[in-house]
Amino acid sequence: MLLGLMLLLCAEMLGLAQHSPGYTLSINTLHTTLHLTARPSWPLEGRSMTLTCETEATSQQLDDQLQFCFFRDDQALDMGCGSDPVLQVPTVWRKDSGSYWCEAKTSAQKVTRSPRIQIQVQGERVPVWNVSLETQPPEGQVQKGKKLVLICLATQGTGHITFSWYKGALGLNLETKTQRSLSANFEIPRVTESDSEKYYCTADNGYGPSVSELVSITVRSPVSRPILTLRVPGAQVFPGDMVELHCEAHGGSPPILYQFYHENVTLGSSSAPSGEGASFNLSLTMEHSGNYSCEADNGLGAQHSEVVTLNITVPVEDREELLASGILEGLLGVLGPTIMALFCCWLKKKIG
Numbered sequence: 001m002l003l004g005l006m007l008l009l010c011a012e013m014l015g016l017a018q019h020s021p022g023y024t025l026s027i028n029t030l031h032t033t034l035h036l037t038a039r040p041s042w043p044l045e046g047r048s049m050t051l052t053c054e055t056e057a058t059s060q061q062l063d064d065q066l067q068f069c070f071f072r073d074d075q076a077l078d079m080g081c082g083s084d085p086v087l088q089v090p091t092v093w094r095k096d097s098g099s100y101w102c103e104a105k106t107s108a109q110k111v112t113r114s115p116r117i118q119i120q121v122q123g124e125r126v127p128v129w130n131v132s133l134e135t136q137p138p139e140g141q142v143q144k145g146k147k148l149v150l151i152c153l154a155t156q157g158t159g160h161i162t163f164s165w166y167k168g169a170l171g172l173n174l175e176t177k178t179q180r181s182l183s184a185n186f187e188i189p190r191v192t193e194s195d196s197e198k199y200y201c202t203a204d205n206g207y208g209p210s211v212s213e214l215v216s217i218t219v220r221s222p223v224s225r226p227i228l229t230l231r232v233p234g235a236q237v238f239p240g241d242m243v244e245l246h247c248e249a250h251g252g253s254p255p256i257l258y259q260f261y262h263e264n265v266t267l268g269s270s271s272a273p274s275g276e277g278a279s280f281n282l283s284l285t286m287e288h289s290g291n292y293s294c295e296a297d298n299g300l301g302a303q304h305s306e307v308v309t310l311n312i313t314v315p316v317e318d319r320e321e322l323l324a325s326g327i328l329e330g331l332l333g334v335l336g337p338t339i340m341a342l343f344c345c346w347l348k349k350k351i352g
Contacts, residue, residue, distance in 0.1 A: 032055045032056060032104065032112055033055070033056040033112070034053055034054065034055060034056075034102060034103070034104055034112055034113065034114035035053075035054045035056070035114055035115070036051060036052070036053055036054075036070075036100060036101055036102045036114040036115070036116075036117055037051070037052045037054060037117075038050070038051055038052075038100065038117065038119050039052070041119075042120065042122050042159065042160065043092050043119065043121050043122065044092075044121070044122050044123075044124060044125060045092065045093055045094055045121050045122060045123050045124055046091060046092075046093070046124065047091070047092065048088065048089060048090050048091060048092070049089045049092045049119075050086060050087070050088055050089070051070055051086070051087040051089065051100065051102070052085060052086050052087075053068045053070070053085040053086075053087075053102035053103075053104060053114060054085065055085065055104060065083055065107075066083065066085075066104040066105065066106060067081045067082065067083060067104065067105050067106075068081060068082060068083070068084065068085045068087075068102060068103070068104050069081040069102065069103050069104075069105070070087050070100070070101075070102050071100065071101050071102070071103070072096070072098045072099065072100050073098040073099055077089075085102075085104075092121050093121060094121045094123065095121075096119075096121050097119060097120045097121045098118075098119065099116045099117070099118055099119075100116065100117055100118075100119050101113060101114045101115065101116045101117070102114045122158065122159050123158055123159075124158070125158045125159050125205060125206065125207075126156055126157055126158045127157060127205065127207035127208075127210075128154045128156070128157035128161055128203045128204060128205050128207065128209075128210045129154065129155055129156050129157060129210060130154065130155035130156070130210070131152065131153065131154050131155075131201065131202065131203045131210040131211060131212045132152075132153050132212050132213070133150060133151070133152055133153075133199060133200055133201045133212040133213070133215045134150075134151040134153060134215075135148065135149065135150060135151070135215060135217065136148070136149040136151065140215055140216050140217045140218055141218055141220060142191050142195075142217065142218070142219055142220070143191075143219075143220055143221070143222070143300055144191060144192065144193065144219050144220065144221045144222075145190050145191070145192075146190070146191060147187060147188065147189050147190065147191075148187070148188040148191045148195065148217065149185050149186070149187050149188075150165055150185070150186045150187075150188075150199055150201065150215075151183060151184075151185050152165065152183060152184050152185075152186070152201035152202075152203060152212065153182065153183045154182045154183070154203045154210065155182075156182070157182060157203065157205050157210075158205065159180070159205045159206070160178050160179065160180050160205065161178065161179065161180070161181065161182070161184075161203050161204065161205045162176060162177070162178040162203070162204045162205070163176070163177055163178070163179070163184040163186075163201060163202070163203050164176040164201060164202045164204075164209075165186040165199065165200075165201045166199065166200050166201065166202070167197050167198075167199055168197050168198060169198065171200075174186060186201075191217075191219045192219065193219050193221075195217060195219050196217060196218055196219045197216075197217060198214045198215065198216050198217070199214070199215050199216075199217055200212050200213065200214050200215065218253075219253075220253035220298070220299075220300060221251065221252055221253045221300070222252055222298070222300040222301050222303075223249040223251065223252030223256055223296045223297065223298050223300070223301070223302075223303050224249050224250055224251035224252055224296075224303065225249070225296075225303045225304070225305065226247050226248060226249040226258070226277075226294055226295070226296040226303060226304075226305045227247070227248055227249075227250075227305060227306075228245065228246070228247050228292060228293060228294045228305040228306070228308050229245075229246045229247075229248075229308075230243055230244070230245060230246075230292065230308055230310055231243065231244040231245075231246060232310075236313040237284060237310065237311075237312055237313060238284070238312065238313050238314075238315055239284055239285050239286055239312060239314075239315075240283065240284065240285075241283075241284050242281055242282070242283055242284070243281070243282050243284055243288075243310070244279050244280070244281050244282075245260050245267075245279065245280045245281075245282065245292060245294065246277055246278075246279045247260065247277055247278055247279075247280075247294035247295075247296065247305060248276070248277025248278075248296075249277075249296040249303065252275070252296065252298050252300075253275070253298055253300075254272060254273055254274055254275035254298065255271055255272060255273045255274075255275070255298065256271070256272045256275060256278075256296050256297070256298045257269060257270075257271050257272075257296070257297050257298070258270050258271070258272065258277070258278040258280075258294055258295065258296055259294060259295040259297075260280040260292070260293075260294050261292065261293045261294065261295070262288065262290060262291070262292055263290045263291055264293075267280060267282065268280050284312055285312075286312055286314070288310065288312060289310060289311055289312045290309070290310065291307045291308070291309050291310075292307070292308050292309075292310060293305050293306070293307050293308070
């Protein structure tokens, strides 16, 4: 019998033998790839975990039955080795976290090992609760062109949490990220007017999403340089006329505060809640001739208008009165000393 097997082997090697239905030869070589998987991939403390050593043959089928062994941090697990590629771990604890791999070997002690995988045992999971959305800068007010940060916060919740951000009532998804944290940020590097909207976020660690309240975002623009207009009743203005100073910035987010100046002295102020211009009325006197300007400010930087000059015309009758008054003052200035000397002489004679 032994001689027959040797002859058959030689014939196979030389390619001369014909197969006989009474004899077969199978040469077993272990050429297989192993992969270790864990279910769940993030096991919970006090719960079970299933390890599976998956094989992927790369050459001929294996006739030998494989023995599977499982390891953690260079030590074999207490369950030992067996023919079952699936290992059920009844209970895992945080101390069981580590680097895991498996190996398969034949009766001829030919061994193949899987790559290592990291398994982190999680503490008992607590659902996400009390989710809120905060903004930076605060109060949802952000200047056009600046960065907006939407911060999604959860008061409690364990494990990996999936955060999502949404825009508008229809809930346009902006971004989703998963991380082991109770907060996560979403940034808009440079906001535009189209980013003025209501936003909300959700957080979920496997128990269903918890939703924040809606937060309104207002994108504000600095004011443009205002224009000062003097509205007068005619081509000339006279003392007693009423003049309207109108200041308006055609760009900028409301509310806008307007200040009015005469020769850099503040006359008054007026607020425009809806962004339109503002006016200031002034009853003129001769002292109101000079330069006027205004300022617009919505909290993002003040802008000043160009200077506008107002000349007040003196009426003819006022000119005559002023002329007579001037002549009288001039005469008194010239004749005053003479009259005083004559008065003193008269008084002296009367006394003497």
